[in-house]
Amino acid sequence: MVMNGRQKAFADYYIECGNAAEAARKAGYSVNTARQMGKENLTKPYILEYIRQRTAPTEQKRIASGDDVLRFFTRVMDGDEGADMPDRISAGREILKRDVSDRKLEIELLKLESKIGEKTQESDIDDTLLEALNGTAMDVWGNGSGEADCQ
Numbered sequence: 001m002v003m004n005g006r007q008k009a010f011a012d013y014y015i016e017c018g019n020a021a022e023a024a025r026k027a028g029y030s031v032n033t034a035r036q037m038g039k040e041n042l043t044k045p046y047i048l049e050y051i052r053q054r055t056a057p058t059e060q061k062r063i064a065s066g067d068d069v070l071r072f073f074t075r076v077m078d079g080d081e082g083a084d085m086p087d088r089i090s091a092g093r094e095i096l097k098r099d100v101s102d103r104k105l106e107i108e109l110l111k112l113e114s115k116i117g118e119k120t121q122e123s124d125i126d127d128t129l130l131e132a133l134n135g136t137a138m139d140v141w142g143n144g145s146g147e148a149d150c151q
Contacts, residue, residue, distance in 0.1 A: 001044075001046045003046060003047060006029070007041060007044075008050070009027035009028065010024055010029070010041050011041070011050050011054070013026040013027055014038075015054055015055055018094075018097050019038075020035070020038030020039055020041065021034045021035040021039075022038075023038055024041065073091040073095045074091075074095065076088060077091040077092045077095065085112075088112075089112055092112070
């Protein structure tokens with residue numbers, strides 16, 4: 001099946017932002033139906049194949065692959081990029097947007113956010129939570145060598 005213009009635009013925006021509802025809105029679907037249409041579009045094999053082909057590392061020499069982006073967000077979340085706590089939490093959110101099936105990461109991120117919400121100083125944040133976030137991310141995306149760990 002051939003994609004129509006709006007479906008192609010959706011796929012291109014989805015590659016850019018990683019959020020189906022936002023991609024659907026940018027592609028011209030109505031605000032009221034964007035979430036449903038985004039979800040529906042991600043079930044269509046020809047759209048998924050287009051997204052897969054566009055994100056193939058061989059076709060994107062100048063653009064980071066999905067794994068590259070996730071590794072970067074993981075390094076930021078772990079503090080390896082010198083980011084402050086709000087940026088580390090934002091990186092965790094970006095990881096979650098990419099449809100992580102492991103909910104442990106989301107739970108640990110919520111714990112971090114609640115500590116920030118209580119106006120806790122960054123130095124008071126329990127490092128074990130950050131280690132758990134990083135460990136979970138590494139379990140999901142691998143060890144940084146480009147290959148995911150087998151479970």
